[in-house]
Amino acid sequence: MSDLAIDTRDERIRAAQTAVIARMSADLSAARSTIVTSGRVEEGLTCNVAQGKFRATLDLGPGMGGDAAGPSPGFHARAAIVGCVAIAIKMLAAREGVRLEAVDVLIETDFDDAALMELGTGSAAPVETRLQIAVQSPASPGVVQQIVDRALAADPWFLALRDPQIVKTSLSVQPAP
Incomplete structure (x- = not known):
């Protein structure tokens, strides 16, 4: 624990996470979950997505x-990584009693846009992604680096971006009404 003062909000974050860790530690198998998100495109390209109470x-x-009715799927993918990384760093710091004034994350992703249209020999997958993380903290750079390294090692969307994973697909075709 750092000797740097932790604020009330960080204390609430730490208390909430300590309780979650205690519940998960009691039964690690119960900590596995499946989250279901669905989307539907009808006329045009607008996709309405739902996950629980969120749309x-x-x-x-x-x-x-x-129609530019909302941000692109790529925006949401990059936003998920930026948000997940920033929140994970802040979350771990609060849990460890390390004061972070701010966490800024910037993502830059390079694409071969021709591949999206099946042109050329490139892949439509991102060519390279760069994350820049800036932390404002009274803690030493070494302590902050340790927090960032640990947070990235446990961050689901950073890891989904960085590491290969199993992706399964299925298709059903129904006649139009």
């Missing part, structure tokens, strides 16, 4: 034939 609208801009 999001995704679309492409007019240049791709969409």
Whole structure:
């Protein structure tokens, strides 16, 4: 634990996570979960996505034939990584009693856009992704680096971006009404 003062909000974060860790430690198998998110595109390219009580609208801009009714799926993917990394770092720091004033995460992703349209020999997958993390903290750079390293090692969306994973697909085709 750091001798740097931790604020009330960070104390609430730490208390909540300590309780979660205690529950999970009691039965690690109960900590496994499946989250279901669904999306539907009908007319145009607008995709309405739902997960539990949350909803999001995704679309492409007019240049791709969409209506710009919402951010693109790529925006949400990058936002998920940026948000997950920033929150994971802040979360771990609060749990460890290390004061972080701010965590900024910037993502830059390079693409071969021709591959999206099945042109050329490139892949539509990102070519390279760079994350820049800036932390404002009274803690020493060594302590902050340790927090960041540990947070990244346990961050689901950073790891999903970085590491290969099993992805299974299935298809069902139904006749139109």
